[in-house]
Amino acid sequence: MALTQYDLIEAYSLELELFSIWMKNQGMTKSTQQAYMSDARSFLKGVYPADLAKLGKMEIMRFLSTTRERGAGDEARNRKLSSLRAFYKSLNEMEHLQINPAASVAKSKQVKNRIPTYLEENQLHHFFDRVEGKYQNRNVAILLLMAFAGLRVGEIHRMNIQDLHQDGSIHILGKGRKWRVIPLPAELHQILIRTLEERRSPNQGKEQAFFISQFGRRLSIRMIQTVADQTFEKLKAELPELMNTRLSSHKLRHSFATMQIRSGTDIRTLQELLGHASIETTQIYTHIDNKQMRMAMDKFTGKIPSVSRTE
Known part of the structure; x- marks a missing residue:
């Protein structure tokens, strides 16, 4: 008989509950909690109905090997390992288990200094020309915060009205629940002020979200991603050189x-x-593109010594 979700929860209900409580007390974002819980359940599904106290490093390695066989790369493998380390750590700190077999498993070495995909400034101008629709002004503000303030999707999702300050700065709650203050370009600050003035009234009067959906709720992470994805598709139609580039x-x-x-x-x-x-x-952004290298090497033009050939 196939293993059902009910069987899994019944066998490991306490462990999953402790993990959930621990993550909430750690202040993890909802998206992180969901991702970690999904990985933990996948692991438990593979070891069911074993007693966690009797598992060791081999079971962790077997789970990670399976993810490899299913096409996961180094980054995905390391993320799943992080989930399992957190899962066992939560059971340790909640005094349910005394072992953490995931702690001794090494992370995969990833390719360093991989050049990230980005848009050139002229491509960015084309990109913003393609933002359209009923919520154009709101969507432009969202995309500008990514492209000209460096915000993550989750940070935009968590933005509240009070995070925009009159001194021209924005206070952002980032990863690890750490705040940072970003002094905005004057033009972007004014755009955000206008966006706030045009903000749709939320369904709940106490809702402090900066960006509101058409349904009167805090704009979801998925919707923010969709706004970007749809605009990228329009950009690719205009700039064929980007057609095979993965953009998000x-x-x-x-x-x-x-x-x-x-x-x-x-x-x-x-x-x-x-x-x-x-x-x-941050150092992955210190890459130098071909244009800059060409300019650097062109400085040697006319400086190469002529060498007489001897027959």
């Missing part, structure tokens, strides 16, 4: 970081603007 909302954040580096922003400042915990994450 996060690529606008890449574009912001690339423009900052090209403008001379130092890596430490960029780290603060992006809200990266580690400067190593």
